[in-house]
Amino acid sequence: LRLTRADLDALPSYVPGRSPADLARELGLPEAIKLASNEVPYGPLPGVVEAVAEAVAGSHRYPDMGVVALRETLAQRYGVDADRIATGCGSVALAEHLVRATCLPGDELIYSWRSFEAYPIIAATSGATSVRVPNDAGHGHDLTAMAAAVTDRTRMVLVCNPNNxxxxxxxxxxxxxxxxxxxxxxxxxxxxxxxxxxxxxxxxDGLTYLDRPNVVVLRTLSKAWGLAGLRIGFLVAAPAVAAAVRKVVTPFSTSTAAQAGALAALAEADEVRRRCALVVAERERVTEALRKLVPEVPASQANFVWLPLGDRAVEFGRACEARGVIVRPFAGDGVRVTIGTPAENDAFLAAAEAALG
Ligand code: PMP
Incomplete structure (x- = not known):
């Protein structure tokens, strides 16, 4: 008896970063360090926990399905009209909604590869055909080749900027x-x-392209804004595109807690800027140290760095874990390492030195 789609068998699952509690238990350490999911290493922003707790008190009621207060706050912050905004259960959900809103089975979705591992999963589950354009020699998007890959079946191109x-x-x-x-x-x-x-x-800034009606900017509150666990992302697009996405979104998928947490976080923009500056300073320090071991480490504009280790990627990941540091290897390709606190980064650099030095 087969009740589910046969094509899903061949589809890889989304792999989340390993739990640091599990690794610590395995190694008999008081704690392990997780540098595998591009989270920021600081706790929730001031006011977020209180706002969420207050919102939870009303959780016998459905959330505001129009997400009005948050969309208006985002609109003000980013200088756009609220009718250009849609929110979702993380920006990964919005990427899926966009595919659902644009692609019929057989329509083509172009992206650079390697890029965010959710893209092929989203394409396949939506029935769209993935068209992968290889990264250029510097590990970035080859936009010339991506433009050349457009056919009359292409409905969407994903540009991951900066690229994960x-x-x-x-x-x-x-x-x-x-x-x-x-x-x-x-x-x-x-x-x-x-x-x-x-x-x-x-x-x-993608928002400077909004005079083009076919441009959509996807943002998240999971990274710099520190709300990964609350699951909230948003997009800014032409009003007709945003309205189509709001139509295909699963009803009530932006929870009351997520809306309240997001509003509290957005009131802390100065603190976010301060935290991002700390991450950026560490990114530059870690990159410089890693280049002594792996000269090809590309310059990063995100809160992680990439080690193009090819066939050594998985082995390097294991070596870091043996020293209590969880990173993200991509077999046969490279290893992504999230920037953490200075002490976490030092622990990672010591592990990298031991593995590669
Ligand atoms: N886009 C990119 C490029 C990402 O790396 C991620 C998270 N890994 C997401 C989208 C999704 O983030 P979220 O669903 O938490 O908003």
Missing amino acids: PTGTAVRRAELDRFLDAVGEDVLVVIDEAYREFVTDPEVP
């Missing part, structure tokens, strides 16, 4: 050329999950 897991970022001139080449019949989704960590002034 390599940390590379496309620049304004390249993106301008790409958008001109693609035209306005294809949705271009700029996934900016790590935007707050960008320091290169040549890397454009």
Whole structure:
């Protein structure tokens, strides 16, 4: 008896970062360090816990399905109209809603590879056809090749900027050329999950492209804003696109707690900027130290770094775990390491030195 789709058997599952409590138990250590899911290493922002607790007191009621207060706050903060905004259960859910809102079975979805591991899963479960364009020699998007891959079946292109897991970022001139080449019949989704960590002034803010009706900017409160566990992301798009996404979104998927937590976090923008600056300073320090071991480590614009270790990736991941540090190996390709506190980064660098030095 077969009750579910046979094609799902061949689909890889999304792999979350390993639990540090499990690893600590296995190693008999008081604690392990998790640098595997691109979270920020600080606790929730001031006011978030209280706001969520207060919201939970009313949790016998459904959330505001229109997410009005949060959409209006986001609209004000980012200088756009609220009708351009849709929220979802993490930006990964919004990426899926976008595919559902644009692609019919057989329609093509282009993305660079390697990129965010959820993209192929989202494409496959939605019936869209994945078109993967290999990263360039510097581990970043090859936007010329991505534009050339567009056919009359292409409905969407995902541009991950900065790219997870390599940390590379496309620049304004390249993106301008790409958008001109693609035209306005294809949705271009700029996934900016790590935007707050960008320091290169040549890397454009996706929101500056909103005069193009086919551009969608995907953001999340999981990373810089520290709300990964509450599951909340948002997109900014042309009003018609945002309305279509709000239509396909699972009803009530932005919970009362997520809405309250997001509002409290957004009131702490100065603290977020301060925390991001600490992460960026550590990113530069870790990159410099790693390049003594692996000279090809690309410059990162995100809160993680990429070690292009090829066949040594899994072995390196194991060596770090043996020293109580969880990183994210991608077999045969490389290892992504999230920037943590200075002490966590030191522990990782010691493990890297032991494994590679
Ligand atoms: N986009 C990218 C590029 C990511 O790396 C992630 C998280 N790993 C997401 C989207 C999804 O984040 P969330 O669903 O927590 O908003």
